[in-house]
Structures are given as C-alpha cells and as structure tokens.
Amino acid sequence: MRSAFIRTLLELAETNDRIFLVVGDVGFSVVEPFAERFPKRFLNVGVAEQNMTGVAAGLALCGKVVFTYSIANFPTLRCVEQIRNDVCYHNANVKIVSVGCGLAYGALGVTHHATEDLAIIRVLPNTTVVAPGDPVEAAAATRAVAERPGPCYLRLGRSGEPLVHGPRVEFRIGRAITVRDGDDLCLIATGTMLATAVRVAEQLEREGVRSRVLSMHTVKPLDTEAVLQAARETSAIVTLEEHSIVGGLGSAVAEVLAETNEARGRFKRLGLPPAFTARVGGHEYLKAAYGLSVEGVVGSIEPLLERAKSAR
C-alpha cells in the first residue's frame, strides 16, 4: 500500500504545487522519488513527530496541502494533542499518513502495533478517517484525501497486500464499496482485513452461506446507509478490523445499530482485544493468534450463523 500511496502522491504533486510531504525520518526506499522530484516540497523533520505535526499545521495555514508520514503509532498517538489542537481545531489541511498499521510490524512488538489509532483519531472533531482495503483503494484514497479539505487520516498497511479489486474501483469517501453481494451475512471490513473478508466469504459460500462483503474504507464519516441496509437485508453483521474492538470500525457500526429499530439480526465485532499482547511473532502469526486468519474468522462466524438461523 505504501508504494501505491507514494506513486499516487507523486502524480498528484505534478499538477498540484501546494502538496507537501513531511516525514518523521522514516520512509527509506519509499519517499526518495518525491524528495528528488520536489525538493522544495519535501521535508524530513527528524525524529520529532510533535514538531512534524505542528510544522504541518503551520504550512497548511499558509495554504499548503500537507501529508505527514510515518509508521505505526508515531504520526498519531505520539503527537495526538498537536493533531487535536494544531490540526483539527484549525481545520488545517493536513493529511496524516501512517504505514504498517495494526499488527503489520508484528515482531517489533507492542510499541509498533497501531491498534488504537482508529479510535483516537475518529473521536477528534473535524477528522476524516480512511483505511483502504487494498493497493487499488490505497491509491484512490490518496487522491480522495488530497482533494478533501481539512484533516484526514490515511491508515495504510505496509507492503505486499493482495489485490482485491480490479484496476478500476469507484471510490468515494464515506461510501462503502460492495465487493460481493449476499443476504445471509454481511461482512464489513476495513483496511487490511478486506482480503480476509473476501476469502471468508468464498469459504462460507462453499458451505451454502451467501455473504455480502462491504469494504468500509472510510471509518469516519461512516456509511450509515450501507450499515442500515445490511441490517435490514441480512441475518447477521460482522465487522472485521486489525484494530482494537473498542472504538474503531466495530464500535462505529455498533453505534449505528444500537440507535436503529431496523436491525433484525446478530452482530459481532471481530478485531483485537483491548489488551497488550504477550505473544511475539510476525504479522500473520499474530493475526492468527487473535482469530483474524481466514480460519479464525470462519470459526467465530459459524456459531453466529447457527444462532441467526435458529432465531428465524
């Protein structure tokens, strides 16, 4: 996703001379083409994320469209008050980009696991929160946040994420993409869980369960209509995210469902428990350990389907 991001940003910067890229001393073998092509619009602030965000706000208040770039929690939690006061309160045109969210930096441990960022950025006023589901969405999302005025958070995977979409996808901020249709079950996935959701749907289909898969790339503003439609038309809704089940996509969907009379089925949030992991291992190992592999998700969904069936 990071190469889709930088490729798109380079294209955008060719025609929009207000675009700035500000990095916190990360991005080796990623950001160099931008730095070489647009040296006057590139800035490495060093290992200083609070300053990175304040400087970005200052640049944005002088008319720039500023992308801040770092990994995991560094461009978000490390400087959350700068995001709140300097960026959000001024409604400044700053796009915060984080690479390697969720458990992507698996073996580097808890410090590098970005598992509360959706919740924390989502709750701040004036923010748009986007977590694209594959490299095609990542490119489209980069374009979309560049064009959208105000603070945006772009939550990316690291690299090598499988393609879910063909080369063209209709991507609009705040509009879920229906990847597969079905009315037994609705899987709502955000970010890096999208590919897993599709594979889960394929496996369930072999068992006769027809699943709708929504790519909920925009966690805020949430596509409430798509959620309500799923609530009306399917027997169960399951959210999937590489993030704590507290405060992220699952919570956002739960908020919608709790306030409607239209939900008729079951609901479950799948994600990470709000706890620090005591396990050490790579990305896929950790995802599996928390039930976020294809098998793990299918295992969690089956009892839900049984209950939904018996309730009918």
Add this chain to the structure above:
Amino acid sequence: MTEPLKRMAREPAKTLAKRLRCHVVTMTHRARSSHVGTALSIVDMLAMLYGGVLRVDPREPEWPDRDRFLLSKGHGAAAAYAALAEAGFFPVSDLDGVDASIGSLGHGLAIACGMALAGQRDGRPSRVYVMLSDGECDEGSTWEAALFAPHHHLDNLVAMVDYNKIQSLGRVEDILDLEPLAEKWKSFGWGVREIDGHRIPAIAAALGSVPFEPTRPSCIIAHTVKGKGVSFMEDNLLWHYRPPDDTELEKALAELEAAE
C-alpha cells in the same frame, strides 16, 4: 507595505501599552478569569509589535504576505485580544465578549516554524513572530522546534520568550531551572538577544534588527515582570490565578492611569 500601520504608528507604543494594560485588568475582572499577571508581562512587547513592527492590515486580515504573530503562551490571550482590537481587527467594545484564555503550551513554536518555512519556500517577505512563555520552555516539543528552525535557516522567524520567572506553581528556578537560557538557544543555533521586556526603546531596537545573525532565526529573551504595571500584582504568583475584584480593579486602573 507600511500604509496600514500608519494609524497606530502615530501613537507612541508606551501610550498603547498603557491602554492595553487597562483593557487586560478590566477584561479579567469582568470575565472572572485568571492569568492577568501573565498577560501584563507581555503588554509592552505586544504594543511594539502591533504598534508598528508587524506588517498586517486589519482591512485585509488574510493578506498572504502579512507577518504572522502567534501567542504560544495562550494564557496571555487577554493582552493579545486587546492588541488586536486596538489594531483595528475588531471593535474594542467586542472585548466584552472575550472571557477565556486559550492554549496548550509547547505548540506555538512548531506552528510558527511551519509558517516561516512556507514563507521561505514561497519566497515571501513576511516574518513570523511567536511569543513563548518561560514555563513552556519545559515542553520537549518547544525544543524539537528550536532544533528545527536553525537547521532550516528560518531567518524570517522571531521567537520572543517572555521570561517573567514565574510559572504555575512557583518560581522557574525552583520548579525546572532554564538557566543558562540564552546559551541554550545560542547553542541550538539561534541569534539571541536579551532585553528588558518593558523598555520600549529596547524592544524597538531588538525587533528592528532581526535577523540578529544572517540565515539564523532570532530569539529575544525578554526579562519581564509578571503583573507589570500594577504594584500589587507585580512578581506575585497569586495573579496567575486570581481575577481582580471590584476594589482591586479600581485600584489597578487608578495606578495605570496615573503612570507616566
């Protein structure tokens, strides 16, 4: 582009400072708000900035080439609002509506760096002035920005440290000593000048000679007195918190009116 300043430049900064002090005590009294002392310590510098140094135009507040002023020590906001009103950005009568101080410390210098960098890279002539408190020199984020500005040769940036030697719970030297403060800024790569932050000619001379060193940002360490101008508020921690009551307001205004 000096035309918009003419209206205020006719008035000596000293007279303006006196009026700003009266506004500050009246506002904090009316709003029952705190931080009157911290607002009074920056008044003379604000009078100089808004009385002739800043290239700003109240008729065109978004003018792209304008100078920027950031009050990083947001708790001194009463003084800044008074200065904006006197400069013609909004009517003095609207000061009635100002009832709160704003700001989290350690944010202003970074934003100022971003603005100065934008000006530098766009080749604009504008300067960015930012007023810091001594207390916010405790914040690590202030020093992140202090490292950044000289590295990027932001000679269009002026940081003014209001060194009134009192922070929230007591004297700076007792809580977290900043000394040697001037040497710290110098060693970070800034051009530094120390002045008496209440002596108008000294303020004018310092602001008139930035950048102090070519290609470097400038830091003015202004030695000030918290609560300056009101005898019973001067150098007294109490006035970080208390608004003046009716009698105190009367006494303060009488003192300020009587002052030279």
